[in-house]
Amino acid sequence: MNGLYMNNIYKSFGTVNVLNGVNLHVQKGEVHALLGMNGAGKSTLMKILAGALFPDKGTITIDGEERRFSSPADAKKAGIGLVVQEVDTALFPSLTVYENIAASDIVDTKQKPLLSWKQQKHRAAKLLRQVGLSISPNKLIRECTLHEKQLIVLAKVLSSSARYIILDEPTAALSETETKRLFTIINDLKAQGVSFIYISHKLKEVKEICDRVTILRDGNVVHHGDVSTLSLEEMIQHMVGRVYTTVQKEARTYSDDILFKVEQLRIAKTGTTVDLEIHKGEIVGIAGLAGAGKTELAESLIAHTKATGEWWIDGKRYTFSSPKEAIAAGICLIPEERRKQGLFLDETVRTNLTVRLLSSLTKWQWVLQKKETQVAQHLVDVLRIHPPFPQAVVKQLSGGNQQKVVIGKWLKTNADVFIFDEPTKGIDVNAKQEVFSIIRSLADEGKAILYLTSEFQELLDIADTIYIMVDGQLVKRVSARDITYEQLIYYCSGGDLDGTAGRFDRQEKASAISS
Template structure:
């Protein structure tokens, strides 16, 4: 096994070389001499857990960051990038995960593809739009997309947008293309179509650096792999020679152990249940249940369909099925009906969906209580202030000033406000979608404390996240989600961190648990 992707004294000719890259932010070392070699016409996987250094390494390659030490060589020529434009000139392309951020929705496909060239054309204000359309049409054919170049971006599907971004990257003659979680929001059919296009481009000499948490896809599409852990290269070699379990061991570390915790007790009665809930966005159907006082986790990778499930549970997106609360059947047509029945959602995008950013803490905390705080359509401010103060004190929101704009709070305190607005309502089913996203470790523990308190009060908790260690720390039961489907329900104390990664990555649930050194747990995983 070669644990260093760079060359050692031999002449570097064809290919992309990142040699001994170091990068620190303050006192934190993010990259410790990382080397990466990508050959012409290959798909090279870059793997690692969150915080391993993948994003920083790719930002350096894309010209967004400069390394503290190290060199980048392309086809024998050393490069120095002071901007993304420099990287593009050298043949580096980037297809970001959030493709909408790379496109102008109000412009046409061909205008988006030509945008970079238009920005550079200071000397030639008059461009041949006919030529631009023809060029765009050829690039679209090259990526297998048969749509009109005159179609508006806002009318395109997510899959079409992704291929348009790829076409845009190819328009700059990119030979080394970074794909960041390219299938996160794609269906299985769209994923296979993308793989076909990648293989066609690969045959033309284009290389790809493929970043994904879906390890089954890595085995299918990638030739070689570099695995990072804590800013270091821990493995480099052929993908074919590695099993999924070995990839996970390199990513996590062989010495990794999952702390066991005491089993919580909760009621036997099912407080919340859904049957044949059809999720339109993922075209899947799920069944799940939560006992009174139980914390149930939904474990899934980015793009597995967790947010789509959360939105469907509270009927904020088109769905059909049955909801059961305390044995009573419901059929919700809107979030208003679901909320009235006792369901609430703490959304992943709290700043967009959970808060009135310009309003003070007081208003955000009491917005769900207006009917009890008003008289003759006037808010009773004294009562509103009293209720808000109680919540600020109990949640330990800092700074504890009711008139402070919620925009000025830290991410952790904003999240407390989003949760807090439901605490004095009749909500009994709490759905948390990535509740610790963007908050520090202390705030995470405070959020965990709030969730445990709610469960101790007999509430039903659903906790959806791709942070698997969090589920092992807090959940009583875990559902495993893959491609929008809930494929298994297991007690949290009967599954390990490594197993969660394996199964959520598409590993078969066939008793493989024993391969991770816990033979006694295989019976809990088997069907």
């Protein structure tokens, strides 16, 4: 019996049932999509398969042999590989690329103290070429970009001869070109008999790369079958349990007064200079492909990375040399890497939500825990964080609920300028709408919102004004009502800014992007 079978898998945490008799069958040489809303049980099921959790009940059979994993090492030996979404957690930043790829071999060869580093470098270079990376094996991980790290983790998994590879949001940090390259790699490995479990909220990608699909809702399998038989709308309907309709963007009004402005902001990482402005209550989007410089802009605006220029907040001029100064002036950043930069993962929801408020929650340097809990519970209720318990540990929350916590810690501060960098990365359709609702509420309060993303449809759904970013520069500013999805792609791909995009059809624009 070839293939991977997870049969009748149950898992509970205390009184909360997370998996209720889940069945998953992955054939050899296929890409199998695992879909579901945040909190549906996908992560728990995959942690069981990867040996990080033990099921309360159920069996795992791989190529005809029943397996019981007591550790991730056991799962790895059985041919299970995992490419995590938060790739920084899987790499050693102070080591080189080839040392990271060879790390597992080093651990596994305790009885062989003499290793041929020359051979390890050669092997690493071969694996890097296999995943389409043309970087030196001697490069330090901390010097690599996010998308390079993603592919390095894949190379590391391939080095262990994994036969069943779990890909968790594999394209979240990749550009369109890099995504196509990854799909080519996946198809090549499929032809060699390697199987993939593909977890993604990008349903168009699921339609493109996946063969079959299993959909979870509330810990139960609600659909399984061929991907080709489902439309995107049907996928969403299975995931949410009802017919899903997109929220139509309502016309918004905002103040004529400029709340936030930067002039001649010099961004050291990109070597570019930008000017932008946001009115009170305005949602301004920055549209750019992966690598356009959006994160570098966000980090410069809050002085996390070196930048020079002038900041203006509510008519007052500032220059900042540190995030502390920018935060004190009323700027906050919801970062792209929420788990790495936005949360204390091992702490509670309460601690994370109140960390910016400690000065108002202390007496004689002691935290007033009752008051802290009341504030946290109020934010949990307002943000609809699930589970609705301030004492819950943040790392156990779904991605969408973690994002709410990152946003929530700023809601009761003096922040007037909210910078969102890829705020819906790795969260599901419902969670996106909840994040959108929070952002609109902040704008309605008169806050200045800057929304940076490579998800262009999101900008058309939520933004009032859109800046086009290409190679670190803001090259065009338009009303969100006056631009189409296709034009956004065209302009962000470096197309002419004279309005000719409207005369290009989809095929021509797709060709322009791919070239």
